[in-house]
Amino acid sequence: MTRGPIIAIDGPAGAGKSTVARHLAQHFGLLNLESGAMYRAFALKAILNDQDFDDAAALERLAAETSVTLRPERGGNRVLLDGSDVTERIRDADVTQGASRVSVHPAIRAWLVGLQRELGRAGGVVMEGRDIGTVVFPDADLKVFLDASPEARSQRRYEQNGGDPAGSDQRAISKELRERDERDRNRADSPLRPAPDAVVIDSTAMPLDEVLARIEELVRTHCANLRAPEHA
Ligand code: DC
Numbered sequence: 169m170t171r172g173p174i175i176a177i178d179g180p181a182g183a184g185k186s187t188v189a190r191h192l193a194q195h196f197g198l199l200n201l202e203s204g205a206m207y208r209a210f211a212l213k214a215i216l217n218d219q220d221f222d223d224a225a226a227l228e229r230l231a232a233e234t235s236v237t238l239r240p241e242r243g244g245n246r247v248l249l250d251g252s253d254v255t256e257r258i259r260d261a262d263v264t265q266g267a268s269r270v271s272v273h274p275a276i277r278a279w280l281v282g283l284q285r286e287l288g289r290a291g292g293v294v295m296e297g298r299d300i301g302t303v304v305f306p307d308a309d310l311k312v313f314l315d316a317s318p319e320a321r322s323q324r325r326y327e328q329n330g331g332d333p334a335g336s337d338q339r340a341i342s343k344e345l346r347e348r349d350e351r352d353r354n355r356a357d358s359p360l361r362p363a364p365d366a367v368v369i370d371s372t373a374m375p376l377d378e379v380l381a382r383i384e385e386l387v388r389t390h391c392a393n394l395r396a397p398e399h400a
Contacts (some may be wrong), residue, residue: 172292172389174307175199176300179314180349182321184379187325188314189296190244191380196294196394199240201287203297204267206280208395209236210251210399211266214220221269228275236280238287254374261344271298272355288346291393298352301363310390313362318370319397321345 175192177185186202193200211221213234219226237248237352247255257263270276276300284304288295295304301311316324322342329341352360362368367386387394 170393171290173309173387173393174291175294176305176308176311176363176366177294177296177389178301178311178360178362178366180316180321180352181345182284182325183316183374184324185296186244187312188312188380189294190384192237192294192383192387193240195384197292198234199283199293200245201238201240201293201295202245203284203295203300204279205238205245205247205258206236206283207267207271207276209247209254210276210280211270212254212258212263213249214270215262215266216364218345220348221266224273224275227270227273231276231279236283237347250329263281265344269350272315272357274357275327277357298360299358301366302361304359306363310386311363312365312386313366314379315368315370315372318342318345318386320372334376335361352377356365 177189177199179185188302189200189202210231211262213219213230214221214227217230220232221227235248235250239248239314244252245255247258258267263389279342281299281304284295284297284300288305297304301308301313319342322338322345325341325345326338349360369382370381
């Protein structure tokens, strides 16, 4: 039996991975799985337990008594932490930085990578993250590494947050992105980098509809195992 396609979308924060993955999932009838939401959920668990993000052994013990579940829905993923819906809370700034910090620990990565492989095993998925094409699914049918300049990425984040200077100061957003980039790219285990066979797309000067059209075309050429979607 052939499995459905596996599409990996990797790249730094703010490059547009979520928009692309959501679009591909709807357009081709695939499940959209946000691996970052799993690191976020575990970071929230650490916060709720007053746990130091740098204490690898304590985090590993905490992980052993934690359940993280992704529930894909049409508009995005619902995220459950120990059975409670934390979908909105995990987008807050403290969790965002925490996710990048807990994700440096190999034991935490091994645990969540195992869950991600389980979720994607049957195929028919588009999974976004940092190490999907390099580590989670090295045999993915299509690997896209979506990049953009730090300035373009922080500007987009700022606009996503409503461009509200009171709630989301642009300098703070750009500092937060730089710190996460630095950590995600330089960690020893599974650093953010394009797989050798990834298609790298720099969207700095590309309008969104062009990015989407380019990736749709890549999906058609790379995924021979793509069944016609029930509702495109
Ligand atoms: O994609 P995101 O912003 O939700 O990810 C939050 C953090 O989780 C990110 O800064 C690094 C980590 N992460 C990771 O290490 N590996 C992944 N596959 C996804 C996210």
